[in-house]
Amino acid sequence: MVGKDCVAIACDLRLGMQALTVSNNFPKIFSYGDVYLGLTGLATDVSTVSDLFRYKVNMYRLREERNISPQTMANLVSSSLYERRFGPYFVSPVIAGLNQTTGKPFICGFDSIGCIDFAKDFIVSGTASDQLFGTCEGLWEPDLVSA
Amino acid sequence: MASVFSGAPPQGGPGYSFTQTPRAAPSGERQHGFYPYTDNGGSTLGISGADFTILAGDTRSTSGYNINTRYAPKLFKIGGEGPDNKGAQIVLSVVGFAADGDALKERLDTIVKMYKYQHGKNMTVSACAQRLSHILYNKRFFPYYVHAILGGLDEEGKGALYSYDPVGSYEREQCRAAGAAASLIMPFLDNQVNFKNQYMPGSGTGHNLQARQAQPLPQNDVEELVRDAFTSAVERHIEVGDGLQMMIITRDGIAETFTPLKKD
Numbered sequence: 001m002v003g004k005d006c007v008a009i010a011c012d013l014r015l016g017m018q019a020l021t022v023s024n025n026f027p028k029i030f031s032y033g034d035v036y037l038g039l040t041g042l043a044t045d046v047s048t049v050s051d052l053f054r055y056k057v058n059m060y061r062l063r064e065e066r067n068i069s070p071q072t073m074a075n076l077v078s079s080s081l082y083e084r085r086f087g088p089y090f091v092s093p094v095i096a097g098l099n100q101t102t103g104k105p106f107i108c109g110f111d112s113i114g115c116i117d118f119a120k121d122f123i124v125s126g127t128a129s130d131q132l133f134g135t136c137e138g139l140w141e142p143d144l145v146s147a
Numbered sequence: 148m149a150s151v152f153s154g155a156p157p158q159g160g161p162g163y164s165f166t167q168t169p170r171a172a173p174s175g176e177r178q179h180g181f182y183p184y185t186d187n188g189g190s191t192l193g194i195s196g197a198d199f200t201i202l203a204g205d206t207r208s209t210s211g212y213n214i215n216t217r218y219a220p221k222l223f224k225i226g227g228e229g230p231d232n233k234g235a236q237i238v239l240s241v242v243g244f245a246a247d248g249d250a251l252k253e254r255l256d257t258i259v260k261m262y263k264y265q266h267g268k269n270m271t272v273s274a275c276a277q278r279l280s281h282i283l284y285n286k287r288f289f290p291y292y293v294h295a296i297l298g299g300l301d302e303e304g305k306g307a308l309y310s311y312d313p314v315g316s317y318e319r320e321q322c323r324a325a326g327a328a329a330s331l332i333m334p335f336l337d338n339q340v341n342f343k344n345q346y347m348p349g350s351g352t353g354h355n356l357q358a359r360q361a362q363p364l365p366q367n368d369v370e371e372l373v374r375d376a377f378t379s380a381v382e383r384h385i386e387v388g389d390g391l392q393m394m395i396i397t398r399d400g401i402a403e404t405f406t407p408l409k410k411d
Binding site: 132137 | 383
């Protein structure tokens with residue numbers, strides 16, 4: 001979610017199979033320097049994809065000698081997912097971060113094969129996306145600040 | 148994303164149009180089917196206060212990706228005098244399959260009117276609520292395909308709101324959203340009406356954190372919440388839109404309002 005000169009990203013910690021809760025401590029947000037990546041979907045792919053991007057972002061940092069920007073990360077995620085067009089990772093990623101050069105907040109979401117959703121306000125993902133769409137659409141307004 | 152398209156008719160299932168005549172299978176045998184239900188989309192919402200109840204519903208009627216009409220009311224006055232229900236004190240809202248909704252409204256209205264002729268007094272909302280449950284359960288194995296919400300004032304003059312599943316299981320509540328956008332509206336209501344997930348600022352951390360206590364809201368606040376809930380639902384759900392019909396039940400009777408919503 002975008003606010004005044006800030007972004008926020010949040011996830012629950014539940015890991016379950018439909019109604020059965022398997023774990024109460026399964027984080028779904030991963031940090032890559034200045035960029036945060038949220039991953040919902042198939043848990044094994046959440047782990048695989050988060051590790052894959054840790055490797056890719058580390059390689060980027062070694063090559064470029066700088067942190068990856070949220071925009072570049074978005075394109076990296078998109079092309080990496082589309083590479084698996086006919087055998088996709090079952091994840092719906094969300095990116096949030098501040099661009100270190102411009103200072104502007106940036107968020108975006110993806111489907112499982114890498115189509116980017118550049119939203120100006122908020123991105124939701126996962127099993128409660130309908131509920132989150134309703135609350136965000138009802139409560140979000142431009143230039144929100146942290147309490 | 149499949150949930151977004153849930154309103155569309157079943158793929159490969161029977162059509163509803165006479166232009167789609169059943170085609171002969173290669174073997175020469177014909178198969179006919181009849182599906183007695185349609186989902187007409189739309190959403191309804193009810194909130195009860197200290198001395199009033201508000202029911203609301205959008206007026207769009209859909210079938211798949213088509214719009215049947217932009218004005219099909221989902222709110223009905225129950226009881227009162229004559230076909231205009233003059234002096235009625237109960238409102239029924241129905242969402243789901245519109246034909247079943249109309250049939251259900253017709254049956255409940257007749258029963259509540261007959262009750263007054265036979266007993267010489269108005270039916271209480273609690274009695275009407277239980278009767279509605281029985282009507283729904285009577286068709287347990289061929290249900291009215293609707294989510295009903297019944298609103299009025301109880302014997303103490305407090306706002307009363309009852310919600311139902313299609314087979315008559317019911318409960319008195321403070322607020323309830325039903326229909327296509329119920330999953331979008333209900334968490335918003337939990338937060339803004341019952342103050343769920345809201346805490347007193349500066350009351351501490353962890354177990355010391357004090358939850359904000361729910362209290363009955365003033366009528367104007369509730370009307371504003373209802374409008375906000377629907378304008379939000381219209382943004383994110385294709386089956387909701389066109390118009391917002393509201394009925395406000397107070398001891399002075401039923402006030403009806405209409406607010407336009409986006410038609411896209």
